[in-house]
Amino acid sequence: MAATDDTVADDDALYVLTAVLLTPAQYPGVLGDDYVAACSSLALEPYAEGYGLVLGQDGGGARWTVVVDDVSLVAVAIASWDCGMEYDLSPDGRSVVSALPGWPLALAVAAPGVPEPHDPAPGPEGSGPVPLTPPDPECWGPAQRRLGADEVASGWAVWRGRAEEGTVRRADGTSGDQDGDEGEGGTARDVVKTPDGTAPRREEGGGSLRHPGVRRALSEARAYLIDPPPPGRIRSAFASGAARTLRVDGPGWSLVARTDDMAFVLLDEEPGEVLPVGRGPELPGLLRSLDALAARPV
Incomplete structure (x- = not known):
């Protein structure tokens, strides 16, 4: 358990449930297309060293994100x-930057022995920041796309x-395998198969290349080589052997x-x-x- 600052009652402790990093090389994609945007969503300065986000509940069960x-x-x-x-994650009070509700x-977990997770009560006359909330899984937008x-x-x-x-599924878990005629210019059916019904062959690039949105994403990603984007928009993580896993984001695409x-x-x-x-x-x-341009975990 870790004590927080005055935003959480002094005699209360934070029951830590999990933690994530917020750095140029690694951060939850739901927060933004790049590190600067992710920090802005939490009202933080985009310091190069980054932050840690500690998620937990106070003694009353309220949700808190301690930065x-x-x-x-x-x-x-x-x-x-x-x-x-x-590992008992107990940040020193001097390292706490802020405590954000929600x-x-x-x-999918909750602290034992305290009430069910809920948002903290607002301050007097509704003052205080709006509680953080995860993206609605029933909707689709930039946050869900990055997630x-x-x-x-x-x-x-x-x-x-x-x-x-040839059985790629949708990001929401439902099947992306569809039957029927293919529309001009490529459709969501390109998600699954090439026009002859087979899985896309690596050497051909797959039917998705006919989709204008895919072509736009690749073109804008290529433009990053000439005009580098903000930190964190290109991130590289270890895969296996000498390979790397890349995460690249742009306006409307990931x-x-x-x-x-x-x-x-x-x-x-x-x-x-x-x-x-x-x-x-x-x-x-x-x-x-x-x-070569990507931010990498230290």
Whole structure:
């Protein structure tokens, strides 16, 4: 448990449930297309060192997101939990930057021995910040699109296998496999199969390349090589061997790729759809160049 600042009662403690990093190289995609936007959504300055976000409940069960500047402490806690080890994340009060009501992410856990999670009561006359809330899973927009891209990145092997089989599913979990005639210029059906009904072949790039939104996303990603975007809009994480997993975002689109493999694109105008882009002749060079610009975890 970690004490918070005066925003949470002095005699109350925060029951820590989880934590995430907010750095140029690693942050929850739901917060913004880049690190600067993500910090802005939490009213934080985009310091290069970044922050840790500690999510928990106070003694009354209220949801709180505590922002700390001790990034190393939070990183150690996350690494320990990922390895199945216990770690008592207790940030020093001096490292607390702010305590924000609510959670920006949906959590399926709750602290034992306290009331069910709920938003803190507003201050006098409704003062205080609006509680943070996770994106509505019943809607589709930029936050849901980025959340879907994060899901594809974390479950790459599963999504890659579905692309190979021609059974890529929507980011909302429903089937993307559809039958019927293909519309001019490419449709959501390109998410699943090429015109002959087979899974997209890596060397051809897949039917999704006919989709104007996919072409726009790749063109804008290529433009980043000439005019680098804000920090965090291109992020690179370890994959396997010498490969890297890339997460690239832009206005209305998100891209997930492996530098040694293919890519997936999600678009605001295609709710829930995950469009595969085969390796083709141009994708490898684009991915290598984007990786060279990307922010990487230290």
